[in-house]
Amino acid sequence: MGLAVTTFYAGLCALIFIWLAFKVIERRRGAKISLSDGGDEALQRLTSAHSNAAEWIPVFLILLAGVESLGAPGFVLHLAALPFVIGRFLHGWHFVTARTDFQYRKVGMHLTIWPLLALALGGIAHGFVSMF
Numbered sequence: 001m002g003l004a005v006t007t008f009y010a011g012l013c014a015l016i017f018i019w020l021a022f023k024v025i026e027r028r029r030g031a032k033i034s035l036s037d038g039g040d041e042a043l044q045r046l047t048s049a050h051s052n053a054a055e056w057i058p059v060f061l062i063l064l065a066g067v068e069s070l071g072a073p074g075f076v077l078h079l080a081a082l083p084f085v086i087g088r089f090l091h092g093w094h095f096v097t098a099r100t101d102f103q104y105r106k107v108g109m110h111l112t113i114w115p116l117l118a119l120a121l122g123g124i125a126h127g128f129v130s131m132f
Helices: 004-031 041-069 074-096 103-131
Strands: none
Touching: 004 041, 004 074, 041 074, 041 103, 074 103
C-alpha cells in the first residue's frame, strides 16, 4: 500500500525545513560566521527554529506513515497533518521575522503538539488492535 498522504505532507515539511535552512545560510553569509553562531542573536534564533523543525518533523512523519500504513482514513490523516504543517510554518515564521510577541510561536506550538499527540494516541490504539 502506498503512503500518498504521508509523502505529500513530507514534501511540505521538507519545504519548510529547506526554507529555514536557507535562512540560516543567508544569515551565516551575511554575518560571516562559519561555525557555531558567533554570538549572533539572529543566527541563534534561526538555528533554533531549524533545529526545532529537525526534532519535531521526523517523529510526526513516522507516526503519520505508520497510521496510514495501518489503513487510517484519509480525512483523519489530513486532520492531523494539515494543522501540524501550518504549525511548523507559523513556528518558523516567528523566528524568521524576529517577532517580539509570541503569537505565531504559541499557535505554532499548539498546532504541532496537539496533532502529534492525537496521532500518537491513535497510533498506539490502532497498532495495538492491529497486532491481534
